[in-house]
Amino acid sequence: MSAATGKRGVDFDSYIAERSTQFSGRVWVFERIHDWLTQPSSSRLLLLTGEPGSGKTAIAARLVEFSRFLDPIIAVVAPRGGFWTPNGRHRLEAMRRLGAKSIAALVVADRELAWQILALNTEKAHNLKERALEVIRIYRGLVDEDASRSESQFAFYLDEAALVTLGICYERVPRVGGGVYHPILRRLETFTDEPLRSAIKDHEKRAGMVLDLEKKVAAVVNKLKERGLVSPYLRSFVVARINPLRWIKGEPPPLEEVLKTMRERAGKFNVEKIRPQDLAGAAGPPDEGA
DSSP states (O other): OOTTTOOOOOOOHHHHHHHHTTOOOOHHHHHHHHHHHHOTTSOSOOOOOOOTTSSHHHHHHHHHHHHTTOSOEEEEEOTTSSEEOSSOHHHHHHHHHHTOSOOOEEEESOTHHHHHHHHHOSSOOSSHHHHHHHHHHHHHHHHHHOTTSBGGGGHHHHOOHHHHHHHHHHHHOTTOOGGGTHHHHHHHOOOOSSBHHHHHHHHHHHHHHHHHHHHHHHHHHHHHHHTTOOOTTHHHHHHHHHOGGGGOOSSOOOHHHHHHHHHHHHHTOOGGGOOGGGGTTOOSSOOTTO
16 A cells, blocks of 8 residues: 555555466576676666466566565674574575575674674564574674673673573474473573683583483473373473472572482472372473474
8 A cells, every 4th residue: 555645556466476376497597587686797687588378477476576585684704604694584594495596685794783683683583492592593603703701791692591501402402391491590590700611611511401301301291191191281390390499488509409409309200199180280381392
């Protein structure tokens, strides 16, 4: 609809979708168009000709689909070569699926701009896993740039210390049930003044402890299922039962100590004492691997 006249324009979306459905082949045509677009010396005009039914309309419809993702992405030079984009990952994936071989980009030299864009991005990651993986990607980029800087210097960009640890967990085990451990990590982990090179080792150690605990918890969950107890919140139920923080009113112990206690309790968990009615009030994040 035109803002100036208030009149509705012609909607070609259904026509374009119909002409481009199950489109395939003609790769050489798009390669020629790509060359024309990327070579400064090319003519300002490219004429597409062909016999009736040869696919001119389908090619044009496909080009319109491509054009919807031509808003330039921001790209920064990565420390070890190549480029990063802090705001164009969805558009990149869309273009790949459409078969595109190039995308418009604004390349900037200051890599810190990428972290600022991510921190202020209104299109935040939709779930915990995406957020954590985004944060650990930023963290590793900061380490590659200059690992001597203090971790706390980048608290604004990284959001939560817990997301760094969970990001490492998701890197190692993509289907880990990180949601049930996030409240514990968020309560006990904080950014430190240690250099990034040292701080990331601490996060890696804690991530290893979380994954070790997760193995124990998963074993308990499987035993409960074998007894016929079914719920999307089994993992949350088990973690709540072995979490010592719910009984602590004052200053909590260090995270490493809490994870160790939970691991020991998971190893001693008696599934025979759990009744179906015990699960009635279970809540929390549903199992991510379910």
